[in-house]
Each structure stands twice: as structure tokens, then as C-alpha cells.
Amino acid sequence: MSRPRGSDRRDGIIRAAFDVLAERGYRGTSLAAVAERVGLTQQGLMHYFPTKENLLAAVLETRDQWDLLNFTRSKDPSAIGATELAELVDYNATRPGIVRTYTVLSADSVTEDHPAREYFHDRYARVRQLVAQMLERYADDLPAGLTPAQIAPIAVAVLDGLQLQWLLDPDEVDMPQDFRNFLALLGIKT
């Protein structure tokens, strides 16, 4: 019966915290609840993450791997296009937990004194820039004379807004299809 090694344990805690965060939001998440989920006491958890804020930061850093930014990190932003973006939405539609965490936390972060506020502020700036770069390849054919930089915030809004509606009513809202419809609106075929 070997004890998990330090970094494995950390991973487990982060994974559990990610889930609990999705279920209860930041203020609704207790360290004890996260600890219980990995079979530790709250104090055992605090051996790894001395404060709640610290744990949140670790979650945000680590779990970035799942999202748009890291989806594209390895690649050249301008090398990926709408097809890949639509596929990311397909993928997200199979992972409600991940979507929920980011939806809940990002809205949570506009709250007063929220520790993740700066994180999301910066993150959205980066995502808008990334999407703008991606749209460059369609720049000449964009409708209404709009530029990639003008469309980027709208596209990001569609991504986020559809997630919220989908989380609230997965049977009624077909997120992947709706996103493809949006791309069609841009005159982009997938």
C-alpha cells in the first residue's frame, strides 16, 4: 500500500478542486469538501496548498491545458482555423465539468475582491487576440466589412454565451451546431 507521491497527490487535489469549484463556485467551495474527495483531511490538503487562494491559483494554472489557449499553444495561431475551433466546441460538449468550471469561475471573478479577477481579465485579452489572429486568414471575406479584431470579441462572446445556455439546458441547446451556424454567419464553411 504505497502512499501517492507528492506530485501525484497534488494532481489529485487539483483535479478534485476543479470539480468542486464547478459544483459550488469559489466562495461555495470549502477546503474540507475538496480534501474529502481525495481522502484527506482538510489539514492534510493544506500541507500542499497553504491557503484557499493558493489552491485556486494552482487549479487555474494547471487546468489551463483543456482550454482554447492551450488547445492552440503548440501550434501557430494562424495555422489553425475555424474547423479546429468548431472541433474544440465539439470536444467541450462532451466535457460539461470543464465547461462548468470556467463558466462559473469566470463570472464569479467579476465579483468584488475576487482572487481570479486578474487571471480572467488577462485571459480574455489573450483569447480575443488569439481568435483575431485565427480570423486573419478569412480577413478578405468577412461580412459587413468587419475586421478580425472587430469580430474577435463577438466570437468569444458566442463561445461563452452558448456554454451558459447549454449548461442550463443541454437538451434544448445544441452548442456545437449553434457555433457552426455562427461560423456560417461569418461566411466560413466548415
Next chain:
Amino acid sequence: MSRPRGSDRRDGIIRAAFDVLAERGYRGTSLAAVAERVGLTQQGLMHYFPTKENLLAAVLETRDQWDLLNFTRSKDPSAIGATELAELVDYNATRPGIVRTYTVLSADSVTEDHPAREYFHDRYARVRQLVAQMLERYADDLPAGLTPAQIAPIAVAVLDGLQLQWLLDPDEVDMPQDFRNFLALLGIKT
């Protein structure tokens, strides 16, 4: 020095609760904090609203007046168009508090056992339907052969998604302009 009458007091409490909800989310809001803001003790507040959930329900019911649904309640849905919708966004851009409450609470509501879940589920269904009705008048000229019903969830997503980005970075994100750009994407001029 006359004491506020019952219903006035209720209004004051709801107004204060609305603000605190925006600042801290549902789970982060304490009855004591709301009470303090209206100059009552927590128990004084509970004379009017026996439980926290009860207070939330009252806030949601009452403050609906500010939103899209009530914006249009008096009018025939098909009588209002994109211009009015864009003006609503203009108006929202001057009222960050209201926007924040709905943004925070709607995302909050996808959380486990959240008392406002059903409210937002139903609300979004109604908003989508309303927007679809509004789009009917443009039905023949919509791009990519899309129908009002197909565009409605996208338009609602844009509304919500832009609000989040705007709340996080009001200097960088020009919500009203971005929304007009979206309408341009639909081939609608304002």
C-alpha cells in the same frame, strides 16, 4: 422621523440585496451584509424575508423590470426590432450593477442545488423565443439561409458573452459597438 412603511422597506431590502448579490454572488452574500446596508439587523431583515432563498426569489421577481423581458413586456414582441435591442445594450452599458447581478447570478445558477437554476433555465428559454420573434421581421434577409430560431441562441449568447467581457475590462471592450457589429453581421442596419 417616520419609519419606512412595510412595502417601502421591502423595496429597500430588495434593492440592497440586488447590489450585494452583484458584489459577492449568491453564496457569498450574507443576510447580515444586506441588512446592514439598509440599516437593519439581520433579524430585522428576516422579518420581511424569512429565508435567504426567499430573498433571492423576491430579488429575481422584482428586479426583472430592468431586463430584456420587461423591456419588451408592454410592447408587441414583433413590433420591436434591432434598433430597440441595440438601445437596450446602450442602456445596460450605463448600469454595470444590473449587468453584474445577472451575469454573476446566471452563471452561479448552473452550480449544484442552486435555488435560481429553474428561474434562469426558464428565463433563457423565454428570451430565446422573444429574440426569435423579433428576428422574424428580418427573416427573409438573414445570411447563410439561417432562420430566426437558429440565430436566437447565438444572439442571446452574444449579449451575455459581451457583458462578461465588458465587466472584466470596460475600457477595452466596447459592448454597444460590438453588439452593433454583430447586428451588421446579420445584415441588419441600425
Next chain:
DNA sequence: GACAATACCTGGTGATGAGTAGGTGACGTT
């Protein structure tokens, strides 16, 4: 096998949460 670091634990603390129980004083009605 000595020794230190790691990985936890038990046992607190003080703050704060929602909600309860039972009052008191002001007011309107008759």
C-alpha cells in the same frame, strides 16, 4: 542505521453563516 524531509494527523481558534425564540414598542382600529 542515523537523520532529515515529507506526508500526513489530532486538536484547537475565532469568525461568520443561516435560522430560531421570544420579546418590546409604536401604530391603527374600534
Next chain:
DNA sequence: AACGTCACCTACTCATCACCAGGTATTGTC
């Protein structure tokens, strides 16, 4: 003037929170 209702309070209860202090058992290193 008596009476009831409304508005609000003090004084709890009990659970839960983040976090601290200090311990012990296991593990890796030499």
C-alpha cells in the same frame, strides 16, 4: 382606552469556515 398587528430587536443555537500549532509515522539518503 383597549387590542391587535406590524416592525424590529436582543439573545441565542449550531454548523461551518479558513487557518494555526504541534505532533507522528513513513520515506529517501547516506
